[in-house]
Amino acid sequence: MPTTQEIPPTSPIGRKTPRVDGPLKVTGTAQYTSDFHFPGMLYAVPVEATIANGKIQKLDTAAAEKMPGVRAIFHRENIGKIFRSVVGQGMEGICEERRPPFDDDVIRYYGQYVALAVADTFEMAKAAADAVRVTYTKDKPNVEHDLKADEDPDVIASTFGPQERLESQRGDADAAFASAPVKIDQTYVTPAETHNPIELQGTTAIWDGSMLTIYEESQGVFNLRSVLAQMFGLPKENVRVITKFVGSGFGSKLFPWTHCPLAVAAAKQLGKPVKLVLSRKMMFQSVGHRARTQQRVRLGATPDGKLVSLQHDYVYHRSMLDAHHEGCGEATAFHYSVPNLQVKFGRAKRNVGAAADMRGPGAVPGLFATESAMNELADQLKIDPVKLRTLNEPKIDEGLGIPFSSRHFLECLELGAKEFGWSKRNH
Template sequence: MPTTQEIPTASPIGRGTPRIDGPLKVSGAAHYASDFHFPELLYAVPVEATIANGKIRQLDTAAAEKMPGVRAIFHRKNIGKIFRSSAGKGNEGICIERRPAFEDDVVRYYGQYVALAVADTFESAKAAADAVVVTYAKEKPNVEFKLTADHDPDTVETSYGPEKRVQSERGDAAAAFASAPVKLDQTYVTPAETHVPIELQGTTAMWDGDHLTVYEESQAIFNLRSVLAQMFGLPYENVRVITKFVGSGFGSKLWPWTHCPLAVAAARQLGKPVKLVLGRKMTFQAAGHRAHTQQRLRLGATPEGKLVSLQQDYVYERSMLEEYHENCGEATSFHYSVPNLRVHFGRARRNIGTPSDMRGPGAVPGLYATESAMNELADQLKLDLVQFRILNEPKIDEGEGIPFSSRHYVECLQLGAEKFGWSKRNPDVGSMKRDGLTLGWGVAGAAWIATRDDAAANVELRDDGSVRVACGVQDIGTGTYTVLALLTADKTGVPVEKVEVVLGDTMLPHGPVSGGSWATASVVPAVFAAADNAMTALLNAATTTPGSPFENRKQDDLAFKGGRVFVKADGPGGGVPFADLLKRADLRLVTGSGRSEGIFGSKAKPKFSMHSYGCHFAEVTWQPEIARLRVSRVVTVIDGGRIINPLAGRNQIEGAVVMGIGMALLEHTTYDPQNGAPINSNLADYIVAVNADVPKLEVHFLDYPDLELNAIGARGIGEIGLAGIAAAITAATNHATGVRVRELPIRIEDLLKSSVLA
């Protein structure tokens, strides 16, 4: 009988596992990018433009240069050359704001960097930055809230390549709408939102000859490496990027912003390491935000509730130079069955910092609009909001004309309805009460792309029985360290505690971006292949080492399971721990590499439509006496493939729902109409949900593996939880108050119009 230690470990996949990096984080031992200090480190603080449109007429640095501890004041004339970077295929060389800081004297948005103070201490650098006097030729900025599409060709260039403005079309949507018996024509507006991760963006850069090392809180270290190699004209391998921990990014740290090359250039000019950490205000100005959108939805249906036409015409803001594409049509073409459909977009230039990806880019504002329209149309049809959706469930992806790999949206809705108690909903506005409060119940659906990025990994089996897995992916606070440990433990049968995980360094095998909810799905095949290769190396040693219990056996006769090697025919009862075999062969370790091709951005037509799905059921309470609306309960069901770590997974969805409460009720970046500044650029004036706003949250995973995506059927779940929640809350709000809010966030001033008074 095997001893207890010898019992093969059951797979940890699907078991709730506390994060393996948790102790480091709670004890302060986890070093985030700006926690690293180096001898002779200098500090840099940018000077921000205080106009949003115009030209720099004069830049007076005399006073600042004379201040104590100041090493240099950099600007266009003395920063040295910073080249541009161009994106290739895959996630290489991507810079959303391509214009390097200081490239010209034109100011196109408020807070654009116009100079950089570098000093011995942060305090001296800040004081010097404040002492730089900039004179501008100022022009009126365009930050007009109402969006009218600029004149654009039918196909436009965007940050991620060309896009047809008619994004999806089938049938004759206009004609079908015109003749539809029941119609809805409404416009939905989402404001600019800012990511506000707790950890601020920043860069610490140091040069050693023509080798550059950068510590940066990046969601995509290999992209940053290629961007910096291009911007500084360096061989790719001369650039090293290190990101051990990220204090959340929500997309704001996906692609580099203009401060990063500034820190690198300053370090180059001064020959010393330079640290540049943005202030909170700067992160509202020049580190991305979710674009403000305006979406007209036209839906037509039969009186029985079958959709006959769906048109989505959306406009989003873009900055003066860049072409970031906020793809609000992301989920529109496949989410419901409708024979006639047209999705079309336009863009409007504004004097604003460049928008970029923010958690669930495109789909989150897009689904807010489409799901809101679905709710309104259902109300108009006097149909139940859940039934109306089920009635329009598609059999295939009608946009692409291909089958779904794994879609269980109807089951999400049914399970959610059951867990929430939806059948008790009285659809009459203001009709439901509890404890003296009026209740509102709403629902909305969610979808998010499931795909994979390129990934490579290395696995080592070591003679002390431990395993090391290395991959140049990032853990952005979502549990990637733990996912890598679980995957490796699953494949090798070594307990999770004996797996060492190394990530966040471009010295490691090329990892995927931590964005798009792709990281987990992408690392699965690479880690599995690496583990297979390491195990093959071990079996090689086992069959060729003189005196090995498996000497002269065929490798095919052997199996590696539960951390042990055994003869297949004898079954797993006996066998030898792999560490023993390594020692016998005089091997410290064996190593295996694995890599997998991504499928994102591939030109080949996919065989399957791969997405995650979900739905939210939201309850609000309404207290008209004080115009107080609060979210009191949310039930979320997610069809997100196989869930590797339900503990971290639930946490991801809960966090997204809390962010969704902020999106629905609180968050908006406000531009000053006169000078174009994002004026509420701090955490007191940019209101996000706080603990007291978080209601009872219930999360259910359907856990159907999507085996078209990878061997264990895991998708990513970082973004799906934010999709749809705002539409569920606006529907609940309408149910409680009778006020239909079509411009987020829902504000007290909207609710004061409610006629539900008690």
């Protein structure tokens, strides 16, 4: 087993490291996206759908348009053209909700933007947004928690490109499970989780002729530039994205959301800077979440704890139009030594907003399921769960058939067990 290495004298690990941004943050002088103000700036507030499935029948903006300080109420008929972006080379052109805002009158999730109020102050814009009246044709939304996989092809299109639904396979997992002396067959569910970092998402958009500058709390400024260039038919060099600080994101600020092109479109039409900052409520609805997952894990083992079969079948929910992939099987193929393995997934459309990457995307809920199954197997075998994992430690990455570049799983288990007194626990 590898031993803990000495930390080189030049390494920052285990030593105090000055944070150059620390004084700015603790004194309140760091400028986040919503802190920027410009002469003549207007404020925008989206109008959200109050149903999760249906169609807009009528949008009444008359009263809102007459309110003090209101500059415009934008909607599908007057927002102007916002093009649909496509994935480019590398990490360019990526967004989780591909449909441009106001692209049609169909409502696919609660909180979907249906209009945008722009006014001289935030309070005026909020009052105008609240005054917009929307009439819908309502249909029953599909928000069923039990996830049954939709009929999908063997290879699906995901946010980042094609994805095979049969992610990994070796040996004959079904036959090995059927003949295994000891079996575990359990289903684990993880709920949808929202990122909701302390800093609200928002955009401030400024046009200077054909040059666009936006202030955004982006975790991926170059990708955001490429998406906006496509959406507004601009050369990439005409788009400037400024991110000074990010007040946490947990993955929700990796890719642009629909409020961003709305602010850009409004600023273009009105010829003034426009700031749009989401409310805390909106942060639960329209800027991504970790998808709900339902994962069946089947383990077959010998009486002494050696795995002979591992099957990981998982389903996750997705929005009606989008293709985020919650890769719960990311670590399954190489985590343990097992001669017979199969990992495959399905997807279930629901009337929810687009899902998105969240810290440890896919692997976190996936490992929750497989590790829970390992714990249940250890309990059934009356084997120490740490010992069970040690028995099944692989010598190579069996999913790819190549050596690990580095692997410290056993070291973590043994050091952790020692530090918090695992051997002295109550069995």
